[in-house]
Amino acid sequence: MTSLLLLKVDSVIGNIDPRARLVSGFLFSVLLAVAQKWEVIAAGFLSAFLFCAAARLPWSGLRVRLIGLNVFMLALLLVMPWSVPGSVLWNIGNWTYTIEGVELALMVAVKGNAIVLAMSVFISTIDTASLGHALEHLRAPRRLVHLFLFTVRYLDILHHESRRLFRAARARGFAPRTDLHTYRTVSRLIGTIMVRSLDRSERVLAAMKARGYCGRFYLLHHFSLRMSDALFIMTVSVFVAVLAWMEWG
Amino acid sequence: MHISEGILSTPVLAGGGVIAAAGVYVGLRSLNDEDIPKTAMMTAVFFTASLVQVPAGPVSMHLVLNGLMGLLLGWSAFPSILIALTLQAVIFRYGGLTVLGVNTLIMACPAVLVHILLSPFLRMAQSRARVLVVGACAGLLGIAGGMAFVALAFVLTGRSMYGVAGLFVVTHIPVLLVEGVFTAAMVSFLWRMKPELIESRSYVT
Known part of the structure; x- marks a missing residue:
């Protein structure tokens, strides 16, 4: 982040x-x-x-x-x-x-x-991670805080991936205009990010389970x-x- | 699609906050612990997508995609949108804390409406043409619903906001059209690339 x-x-x-x-x-x-x-x-x-x-x-x-x-x-x-x-x-x-x-x-x-x-x-x-921890310490719903922390965790990765894909598209001569071709291309780029990140989320869940995830995040920041x-x-x-x-x- | 701080009246802000909290509660109850990585990943994708600028005539606009969120996330669109908006408020300071409830409703209510009205049709759709039609309807309904909620929030605030409500609706008509086309293209792409995402009753939630 x-x-x-x-x-x-x-x-x-x-x-x-x-x-x-x-x-x-x-x-x-x-x-x-x-x-x-x-x-x-x-x-x-x-x-x-x-x-x-x-x-x-x-x-x-x-x-x-x-x-x-x-x-x-x-x-x-x-x-x-x-x-x-x-x-x-x-x-x-x-x-x-x-x-x-x-x-x-x-x-x-x-x-x-x-x-x-x-x-x-x-x-x-x-910083956004501390915000998540602060929210949990202030008794925000547990799942909401987990969702928040996970989102923050993957935001930067996805943002970089998105910039990489758009840069690659521009390198192949893609120039955004107001037409169907542009919308179709952009929708495919975002769709690609979505499909890849869902596959990634399955790997993440498997890795977490392998390490004994049982629906709890242990907070390391104690204020x-x-x-x-x-x-x-x-x-x-x-x-x-x-x-x-x-x-x- | 959001309302800035300092504009709406106290009853609208408070009412929006309470209703949004109820929606988030329902959304969180529909999630179990194993869904959290997937839902968070989708939230991050939608946040990233909202940073993408697409040209619409002389100006460029950013994508909202709340209709698509409704189709893919169902009721979890509520917590997902709340988190995306919180991050936007904290990082970019778009919107803000006191309007967080109202802004969540503006995007999440149409998303849930799309989920209830259109998801069954999407699961039954057998041809690409039908998928495109359902996708376009989801995009249109997502934005049209959002526009209606924004206008409602302005109108409930008072007579002084009628003009602003009108201006908002008129300036968002291009967004409506682009989102319709865009969501159709996106749903059809996902239908071909990852059909289980579209066809199963609850892939994400």
């Missing part, structure tokens, strides 16, 4: 217990998703930004994602105000583009950016809360509590 991981950071946040980061990220996102007041959303955005800065996240990985999100938010700003009643900014016949609509679209945009920032700093910094983790949890809890108090207090 190296080539697919975008945020690999060696910073303070990387040393915090993954369970603490997972729970903090979840609380933070939920609060922002539910918030309705401008001051809460703005404060949430600011604190998420501060957390990113404090964790010294690589700006390049973040930028790609934020640009993608904000292209969508721009579309929202163009479309949403037409279906919100309020004071008219422009109108075409019966259709009105309202100030209230613009305000609502901006609120959604700030919320969305804040949540993505919070996700980036709290959760995307956990233990340290002083720094406790401090982290307290800081995030204070932030979330203050935001919640601003929203409902």
Whole structure:
């Protein structure tokens, strides 16, 4: 899982217990998703930004994602105000583009950016295998965690295989266009990956059985809360509590 | 096919989460321990396939393939899609944690519908033409169902989202057509290459 991981950071946040980061990220996102007041959303955005800065996240990985999100938010700003009643900014016949609509679209945009920032700093910094282990320690269903860990295990292999097959196809002169030939070729490439990986999964199962697999994964990562983790949890809890108090207090 | 964070209202997010959890529970119950490597491998394949860009006229789109997931995975499409979306949220930060439930429903409900409505026909199909027709229907139903769920999530959020719902449906019509053609081609390929995958009642689950 190296080539697919975008945020690999060696910073303070990387040393915090993954369970603490997972729970903090979840609380933070939920609060922002539910918030309705401008001051809460703005404060949430600011604190998420501060957390990113404090964790010294690589700006390049973040930028790609934020640009993608904000292209969508721009579309929202163009479309949403037409279906919100309020004071008219422009109108075409019966259709009105309202100030209230613009305000609502901006609120959604700030919320969305804040949540993505919070996700980036709290959760995307956990490597996927630790995420699986953290989920099991947090009492997620056992089979779901196994499914998750197996998927993570084979993701990178399959991604490489897929790139290899597509490179080979291009080497034979395949150029994707909008036609039946392209769709048929691509479907065969993906179908080939699927057939091969199902055969592989049978070999994997046989090998696992030979080693005594009985439906259990033994977790080798055991997390233990340290002083720094406790401090982290307290800081995030204070932030979330203050935001919640601003929203409902 | 997903909705970003910060857009939907709290009741929609919460309701989506609860229904998706129920679906995942049913999906996990249909799995036994020996199915896990196979199902995980399929999840990884679908994740990889969703990174493939195919041209559709002037733009390029990525594949969804939830109709095919329904045909091959049945109810396990629920946990499988949940995991794929979680990985997307963590690695690429598409979608996110609070919309995970709704996004799972958007893809998994049509997949299960495909499983219930079309899998029996696929098992009975004897000729390549019939396999192609069932595959095309699965692709179309998968995306059309997804579009309907996205529109529903927007509409339930409030009047302010009606325009966005309309825009989403209109812009996804090309996706619908490409997925129909693509899923048909894929099912027919698998039918020839690994018929036991298509014909047996439960190869994967």
